[in-house]
Amino acid sequence: MARTSGKLSRITEQPSHYDHLEQMSVGELLKHINEEDALVADAVGKANPQIEALVEAIETRMKRGGRLFYVGAGTSGRLGVLDASELPPTFGVPEGWVTGIIAGGDEALRHAVEKAEDSPEQGWNDLQAFHPTADDSVIGIAASGTTPYVIGAIRQAHQNGLLTGCITSNPNTPLAEASDFPIEIIVGPEFVTGSSRMKSGTAQKMVLNMISTTLMIRMGRVHGNRMVKMQLTNAKLVDRGTRMLQDYLGLDYDEAQQRLLDAGSVAGALKGKGRKH
The missing domain is CATH 3.40.50.10490 (Glucose-6-phosphate isomerase like protein; domain 1)
Known part of the structure; x- marks a missing residue:
């Protein structure tokens, strides 16, 4: 300057x-x-x-x-x-x-x-x-x-x-x-x-x-273009994660949400499940 x-x-x-x-x-x-x-x-x-x-x-x-x-x-x-x-x-x-x-x-x-x-x-x-x-x-x-x-x-x-x-x-x-x-x-x-x-x-x-x-x-915190390791701290994020799993695994909404809540994250629910084709 x-x-x-x-x-x-x-x-x-x-x-x-x-x-x-x-x-x-x-x-x-x-x-x-x-x-x-x-x-x-x-x-x-x-x-x-x-x-x-x-x-x-x-x-x-x-x-x-x-x-x-x-x-x-x-x-x-x-x-x-x-x-x-x-x-x-x-x-x-x-x-x-x-x-x-x-x-x-x-x-x-x-x-x-x-x-x-x-x-x-x-x-x-x-x-x-x-x-x-x-x-x-x-x-x-x-x-x-x-x-x-x-x-x-x-x-x-x-x-x-x-x-x-x-x-x-x-x-x-x-x-x-x-x-x-x-x-x-x-x-x-x-x-x-x-x-x-x-x-x-x-x-x-x-x-x-x-x-x-x-x-x-x-550092591996995103999969594709999605925040698969986000914390499920409110209803909006639970809904977002559920819809991610629907897209990845071809599940209905209720089953996707249950898997999400059981695993604690999208990444956890995806582990070993494979992506839909």
Whole structure:
């Protein structure tokens, strides 16, 4: 990033392309927000080679028994916790296989915790509670790429032999420099100047989905195109699993549901049963 008056000039802090927002109608505001959001997928696509390199490196370690950690603050931290928390019910993975860590702890999921992101030591301290090993991987998430909590965690993780990556919305940041596998998603200025919960947050969510879903597929948690190891935590998922078994085994609904409930998962019910022809 360029330097202005001795400070880093961050794209995420540059003025919006729109002004006088308070004078716009509801329709105008929605239209322009949507126009800006439409730019995000293309920006993510340009970073596909960076994402691929990180996923392949994490996969190698996960197949040795390693875990994945997300570390972030504010919106970035919340998105990491969200992605990690969805994997056990969606793919049936053990709790702790993928973990989100947010500056300020669980309280910060709902409320801003003052100065939680400002400590360069606390990120690694929070990570140490999980007894990380050299087979583990850590992804730092920070739109600015300058968050001390995240940079400190990544630097210490690297020094301790963990694989490190990051997701940021600015080029050439301290966070990217500290990471083995940086991912830079340049979405441009936000619709509301500096509000990185918007395009930057959307980009982070997309990249996290790409990383975790690809890893789950590569780790054998999907059969065909279906979540055969999802947890049966509600009626909707039981119904979904039942219909999967109907399709795979040619059973009527009641028999398929009974097999599902007896086995505890679609994968379990399919084991040794063979697919219908």
